[in-house]
Amino acid sequence: MNHEFESLQRKQVKALDEILGKLFKVLDDGFVRVIEYMGSDSSIAQAARVSYGKGTSQVHEDRGLIRYLMRHKHTSPFEMCEIMFHVRIPMDSWRQWIRHRTANVNEYSTRYSIAIDACQTTNHEQWRMQSTKNRQGSEEFLDPKAGEELSRKEAEIQEKARAVYNERIEKGIAREQARKDLPLSTYTEAYWKIDLHNLLHFLELRMQHNTQLEIRSYAQTIGQEVVSRWCPITWEAFMDYWFNAVTFTANELNIIREMASGNSEKAIQLAEEFGWVSQRADRPKRNYEREEFEEKLRNAGIPIPWGNSNE
């Protein structure tokens, strides 16, 4: 055996080291901070090269290799980077966050300690109306005038709930029971550790425009302030090949084929065959698949062969 390995040094990412521990504010009283990390863009390339054996390091450079891995969903090298955050977040958003199972967590314990005395508050311009198109989303903002009333009552109920909590604590009630009627808006804190691949998956879902604004704010901060500094090549590849990529179904692709070949008549005909468009009535009847396809086309700036049914 003749393995001549020189000793190693840990990968340092200067741009990330500079913000280590720094608090990025999110919402009215939340934050995200990086506590620790391991690996870098070059660790990803290095891990991939183990799979490919020696001698390939010359062939691809890091950037080309990382972009190749991202396009081809070779995910395991991205798992070789790891990062730990300290987050402060309303319990309601944390409920969504914690559903990502492939992570390590230490959360502030309200069995052990007095609950954090802070709730997420909403100012009068921030009340969002229920979306009429999407059952699980929000749209425009409530008239700020009307919002004032809601914000006032929000402050009231939060104050009252805290008073109830405090009274229980004073009477000697166990913290684990006293907390039971705290609002979901109560802040909690946690250490959260995850590998880069699973973090990108988290960001893909949570940076989406139809994600709830609160958790989306955290995801955007993590993506734009942290990942972009930590692994800039990976971040760019993620945006190009994953986050901003668009997937077309088998049927959608058939229609695009006709459009790209200049046969818009044939495109419309296919849509009719798929049951997406009914031209008999004065306007097309509701069809989810067609609407989703239209949205993809609109976002890409591609004209819709049968016109815009959502106008």
Place this chain on the structure above:
Amino acid sequence: MNHEFESLQRKQVKALDEILGKLFKVLDDGFVRVIEYMGSDSSIAQAARVSYGKGTSQVHEDRGLIRYLMRHKHTSPFEMCEIMFHVRIPMDSWRQWIRHRTANVNEYSTRYSIAIDACQTTNHEQWRMQSTKNRQGSEEFLDPKAGEELSRKEAEIQEKARAVYNERIEKGIAREQARKDLPLSTYTEAYWKIDLHNLLHFLELRMQHNTQLEIRSYAQTIGQEVVSRWCPITWEAFMDYWFNAVTFTANELNIIREMASGNSEKAIQLAEEFGWVSQRADRPKRNYEREEFEEKLRNAGIPIPWGNSNE
């Protein structure tokens, strides 16, 4: 190749089929129901026999084999059974529940639908005092007389919080935002699916006496009402070899050796060497390891060589 496999039938567990869908009440308004399952005690034995190859089926009978697997922590055969529950549970307890990552979950969405109009309530006899020994536990109950006041105020804050929620909904606020100040005691519902090995791990932690009463109630119901019917041999082995087993550390074992050999003087001397017991003062000074050991001895009915320091 000459594999002569007859066709198979799914394993049926009659005792579990009889309660399928049946609601077991937990807390004031929660429940646990079994929706589906797969496998049985005999599936576990069958899976183990794949590892051992043919011809071993005669050697061990199912019961002996399952008990052997449990004693030796051969966990993979227990993963071959799977079960799905429908649970109704306060969000606060669900926060603890969901930390068990090796499970599949579909939870009621308060983004999509109006939040369930029910909170866990506490009657005047159920208020628990903060434990003085264990920072994250509770002890005796509050005087029911004093509890009346707390229960009255609990009803008040829950009613008020719901009114705030309802007003927001009426004003057209998005459900995802309207819910933000609901109490943690608000009930949620979920489908929860898990394999038997990970379920036993859940039960081991959540049936412990120092687990919070609320989630413990769910765990006990699942263990005693469901697992005991589903896989009775496994349940018995779990109680004998896992839940009721006691682990002694290297140092504790040294002391037990002396006790079992009749050298209680030597046992005390060892405890002194370990820094557990200080006989100089009029009573031993606080030492966590000694106290934990004493508790194990007390629970097992074994006399403590240096007497009971907790008296």
Place this chain on the structure above:
Amino acid sequence: MNHEFESLQRKQVKALDEILGKLFKVLDDGFVRVIEYMGSDSSIAQAARVSYGKGTSQVHEDRGLIRYLMRHKHTSPFEMCEIMFHVRIPMDSWRQWIRHRTANVNEYSTRYSIAIDACQTTNHEQWRMQSTKNRQGSEEFLDPKAGEELSRKEAEIQEKARAVYNERIEKGIAREQARKDLPLSTYTEAYWKIDLHNLLHFLELRMQHNTQLEIRSYAQTIGQEVVSRWCPITWEAFMDYWFNAVTFTANELNIIREMASGNSEKAIQLAEEFGWVSQRADRPKRNYEREEFEEKLRNAGIPIPWGNSNE
């Protein structure tokens, strides 16, 4: 509380029950059998409806709901179905298989029992040539004439390796050590249990045309013989929206936009800007991204604006 739940019966899938235990042959001496399962298409819809609350069961029918879930990557309801297979497979393919971590496994133990006396054999027409385009793939078949020699030597080395193994066993060497020089082609058997979502993910990767033929044969059998019977609506949706869907990167989409708008000049110009096409030389220089895009277009029957560079 007024929860009136009737008692339940387990979901039965008749088409799957009919093949339970049935052996589907794969390769020369391998197989796949279904041993157990839990859930069905209707379980998936039911689990999704828990999230959406009551009253939605009328809105969507099962098929529409399942197709919606698949298109929108709402994966958790698919995790509510579970299946257990018995597979017999060469160790070399099992090495790839076992990399899928979200599954439960009991494998035949060659520490405990004598190794299975069968190796995967290759007949003279089945030797595959190294791909010249894809470093980790194979292409056409070797001339069968030349294959005869290789098949003969394969038989020889397998026989010899077995003789070595048998001699060690006869001399009393421990099975765990005696096996060390068995060929990777030696068959093993295992019980393998996985939920439907993770099974679909497995099939997506392993049914791909560039996956190694051996494991692809298993994946295709599982997909076409098992999943199509077990959850036919899900299987159809998987093929339409996942397996046969095509993802375009941000740049690719820009080019498609121009093509669909009839601006093929602009499309070529964009490709040049991206550095994909160099028209100066007599033929375009190698560029992975362009080649991947061309392959997507070819597969979809869409003409390539700059002509076919691979001709």
Place this chain on the structure above:
Amino acid sequence: MNHEFESLQRKQVKALDEILGKLFKVLDDGFVRVIEYMGSDSSIAQAARVSYGKGTSQVHEDRGLIRYLMRHKHTSPFEMCEIMFHVRIPMDSWRQWIRHRTANVNEYSTRYSIAIDACQTTNHEQWRMQSTKNRQGSEEFLDPKAGEELSRKEAEIQEKARAVYNERIEKGIAREQARKDLPLSTYTEAYWKIDLHNLLHFLELRMQHNTQLEIRSYAQTIGQEVVSRWCPITWEAFMDYWFNAVTFTANELNIIREMASGNSEKAIQLAEEFGWVSQRADRPKRNYEREEFEEKLRNAGIPIPWGNSNE
């Protein structure tokens, strides 16, 4: 909000930095090297303190806190440390290794590159006999004289298998197919990344005396050379409270109670009631539970009330 967080520096562990990249030899041609890590003993304490809230840092010192966490199986703080290894290992041992699912892996690809030209070899003194007591273990060594013959034939079959592989490669056969008859003893390499809690779980299982010698050698190297340098307090606590701890079942504990109370007659009587001991015959009949209990007692130096049945 008034969160005054100073900027942070990554935790450095000098003793580990000194051996970063250093090759620890295992077996005849294998090795283990540390490539990267994140966290330290003090990170574990810090993560635990997040759960406990502020102000507890003074109460426990790191060592006391870590030992407390280990005794009470509070595992999540240990998940906050992460480490990446480069290992070179026979495929047969890697088959066992890879069963640990909670880790990240990049393995050398024999589809992409020529297989590593090295097999694990066994010298004439290293052939182990099949255990007569444990169906899946080995015992004493074969007579070195007889071992010579086996070692000679081992070299022969390894050489022959390599020649077959080389011939296929020369004939242009795809690497993915050419490799199929390589011996399980062929070396592979991989990057393997895991958190400290799951690493300790790996070590607990793989450092056991009844684990196969090959993988045990890797586990011991990782434990003694790496973990002991990286997190010395955790390593010590692991040995005291986990690896060297002994678990007694409910029945065993009953017998120990009588022994510790000086009632050895009662202890024997209990064993008879449990069906463990049959005194009628000239020697006790075989009983697994009794034998396992006897072994625990023997290892702890505690006399067996009914004498040593294994003599």
